[in-house]
Amino acid sequence: MEEIGNRRETTVSKNDCGDEEQRAEIDMWRYIFGFSEMAALKCAIELGIAEAMEAHGQAGISLSELATALNCSSSYLYRIIRFLIHLKFLKEKCSDATNGAKLYTLAPLGRLLMKQGERGMAALVLLETSPVMLAPWQALSGRVRNNDRPAFEAAHGEDVWDFAATNHNHSKLINEAMACDARIVVPAIVNGCTDVFDGVESVVDVGGGDGTTLGMLVKAFPWIKGINFDLPHVVSVAPERNSVEHIGGDMFKGVPQADAAFSMWVLHDWCDEECIEILKKCREAIPKDKGKVIIVDAVIEEADDEQEKEPGDYNYKLKGAKLMLDMVMMAHTNRGKERTREEWRYVLDKAGFSRFVVRPIRAVQSVIVAYY
CATH class of the missing domain: 1.10.10.10 (Winged helix-like DNA-binding domain superfamily/Winged helix DNA-binding domain)
Known part of the structure; x- marks a missing residue:
C-alpha cells in the first residue's frame, strides 16, 4: 500500500484494506492534507x-x-x-x-x-500559490450556490483584470507564469503542428502578454512578422523582440490585421458570449481567402472522445489537469471555463467560422485551427 500523501497513485489491495470504505478513508486523508x-x-x-x-x-x-x-x-x-x-x-x-x-x-x-530554464515551471507554482490567487477559493461555494459575485471579485472587490492593472507585482506574476507556460507549449506546437503556419506571413497574438510566445514562434518560423496585442498596461512594459511589434488595445473593440490571429490561454477566461465577440473580432482581422485563427486552449474529452484514446495517450492522462484548470477558471475569472469539443464548435459556429480542426499536442492545451 502506498503511503498516505502520494497523490500520484494510491494502490491498495483488498488484502491490505479489505473493503472500499477503508480505501475511501485513505484517499480522503490524501485530499484533506x-x-x-x-x-x-x-x-x-x-x-x-x-x-x-x-x-x-x-x-x-x-x-x-x-x-x-x-x-x-x-x-x-x-x-x-x-x-x-x-x-x-x-x-x-x-x-x-x-x-x-x-x-x-x-x-x-x-x-x-527551476526558476529559470526552458522547462522550469516555478512561475506557474508561484502564481497559483500567491495569496491573491488563493483567497478566491474561499468564496467558491457562494458562487456555485447562489450565482453570487465572481469568487475573485468577492475576495478582492474587483475582477482579476482590474486588479492586475493596478497591482504591478501581481501583473508581473501573471506575465511570468504565462511566459513559463509558453516555454513549454510553444515547442510542442512547433514540433506537432508546423504545417499550421505554412503560408502565414503575419500573426497577431491576441492577449499575448509580454510577447514571449510570439517571440518564440517568430524564431521558429522566421518568415513571420509578429504583432503582440494586449492591454496598454501590459505591452507598455513588454521587452523588445526581433520581428515583433507591440500594440496596445482592447480585443473586444478590434484586433490588428494579420494573416492569422493567434490566441493561447485567453479564450478560456471568458464566457461563451464574450468568447464569441473576441472570435468575431479575430475573424474580422484575417483575410477571407487564407485567413485562420489559431487557438491554443484545453479541450476536455467527453465519454465518446475517451473511447477513442488509449490509456497511455498523453492527452488522456491530462484529463484530470484539464478538469482542475476548469475549477481554476471558476475561482479566478468572472465566467470563464474550459470547453469540450462541442462547446468549442458552438462558439466558433456563432462567431461565423466555416470549419475547425483540433490538433492534440504534448501539453494541457490542444491547437484548434478555425477557418474563415
Whole structure:
C-alpha cells in the first residue's frame, strides 16, 4: 500500500484494506492534507532548493551543504527534503563514503521547480500559490450556490483584470507564469503542428502578454512578422523582440490585421458570449481567402472522445489537469471555463467560422485551427 500523501497513485489491495470504505478513508486523508504538497513546492522554489542541487549535479549534495548554501535550519530543511523525496521531486543517493552523510539530487520532476530554464515551471507554482490567487477559493461555494459575485471579485472587490492593472507585482506574476507556460507549449506546437503556419506571413497574438510566445514562434518560423496585442498596461512594459511589434488595445473593440490571429490561454477566461465577440473580432482581422485563427486552449474529452484514446495517450492522462484548470477558471475569472469539443464548435459556429480542426499536442492545451 502506498503511503498516505502520494497523490500520484494510491494502490491498495483488498488484502491490505479489505473493503472500499477503508480505501475511501485513505484517499480522503490524501485530499484533506493535499494543500501541503502545494505549500512544500512553493517553499522549495522560494528557498532555491532546485538551483542549489542542480549546481552540484549528479554527484549530490549533503544536508549540511544544502543548509549552508541556502542559509537554512538543517532540521526544518530535512523535513522538507524528506517530503519532496516522497513526492518524487528529489532522490536520495548512497551515503558519501568519506563522512557517511546522505546525498540528495534532483529527480526529473524536481528540475521543473527551476526558476529559470526552458522547462522550469516555478512561475506557474508561484502564481497559483500567491495569496491573491488563493483567497478566491474561499468564496467558491457562494458562487456555485447562489450565482453570487465572481469568487475573485468577492475576495478582492474587483475582477482579476482590474486588479492586475493596478497591482504591478501581481501583473508581473501573471506575465511570468504565462511566459513559463509558453516555454513549454510553444515547442510542442512547433514540433506537432508546423504545417499550421505554412503560408502565414503575419500573426497577431491576441492577449499575448509580454510577447514571449510570439517571440518564440517568430524564431521558429522566421518568415513571420509578429504583432503582440494586449492591454496598454501590459505591452507598455513588454521587452523588445526581433520581428515583433507591440500594440496596445482592447480585443473586444478590434484586433490588428494579420494573416492569422493567434490566441493561447485567453479564450478560456471568458464566457461563451464574450468568447464569441473576441472570435468575431479575430475573424474580422484575417483575410477571407487564407485567413485562420489559431487557438491554443484545453479541450476536455467527453465519454465518446475517451473511447477513442488509449490509456497511455498523453492527452488522456491530462484529463484530470484539464478538469482542475476548469475549477481554476471558476475561482479566478468572472465566467470563464474550459470547453469540450462541442462547446468549442458552438462558439466558433456563432462567431461565423466555416470549419475547425483540433490538433492534440504534448501539453494541457490542444491547437484548434478555425477557418474563415
